[in-house]
Amino acid sequence: MTDVRPDVSTALSGSTAAGTASRLSPRQRYVQCLSPAGLHRVAYTEWGDPHNPRVIVCVHGLTRSGRDFDRFAAAMSATHRVVCPDVVGRGLSSWLENPNFYAVPQYAADMVTLIARLEVETVDWFGTSMGGLIGMALAGLKDSPIHKLLLNDVGPHIEPDALTRIAGYLGKPTRFATQQEGIEHAALLAESFGPLTADEWREINTPLLHERDGAWQFRYDPRIAQPFAAMTPEMAAAGEAALWKSFAAIEGPVLVVRGAQSDLLSHETVARMVEVGRNVSSVEIDGVGHAPAFLAPGQIAIARRFFTGESVDAS
Structure with missing residues (x-):
């Protein structure tokens, strides 16, 4: 009788290769969320073992993905x-029926729904700019699911010059004849991310664009500018x-990362965050502004050390 059992080494090799391919390729998923105006879908990409209880949720900046x-x-x-959502109104996520709900409370509620979908008790959080604001709001709640919190170039106080800069482009109609024109325009808006290569700009900016009505446009809902423009000084202060x-209520470890040339997060704000927080450390990255892109191996290493419990420094 012929032995038809698979060779164990071959089977394991094939399994490992399949597992590696799965781990290195994102899985595109969606979760249904609720706003006062109705239901909407939040898209997210998921990396790694879908059953791994060690979860990092990565949340992007205002117009990114x-x-x-x-x-x-x-x-x-x-x-x-690793779970990377497109905040509602951005990327592959739905646009809200009522743009007045494009604000941190709605975003935080959506993230609670997403975390429930992940079926874990706690997550770590990597928030860039707006993603950090959402993380702070959620991590400060009683019984928050957030354990470790990395804030990428953002704090409770945002410098007025940065708000003026953002208002100058947010929600403005833009149409491009080619995808490459859109990629280059997005790179100009985000030039303070650092000295990225053309390939790196293409890598992170291509998902921001789609072809529609004979032209290339940004995917984000331009109406996200409406609540931003309606913000009064009194509302901002509150x-x-x-x-x-x-x-000040966040109990878990917090790492504040600042781009050395940031116009949004000042040295003074970082110092106050370290003073008033319960377990806060900080690191500054030279040669970049708002916000470090975390494409370079050295930047990725900073985040890796924080989330894995190793010591953190900027070297």
């Missing part, structure tokens, strides 16, 4: 399950006070 974290997610996927209160 979850694909900004592809390199970091791939680097961490051997040890963690929001900042709420964020400082939330930040």
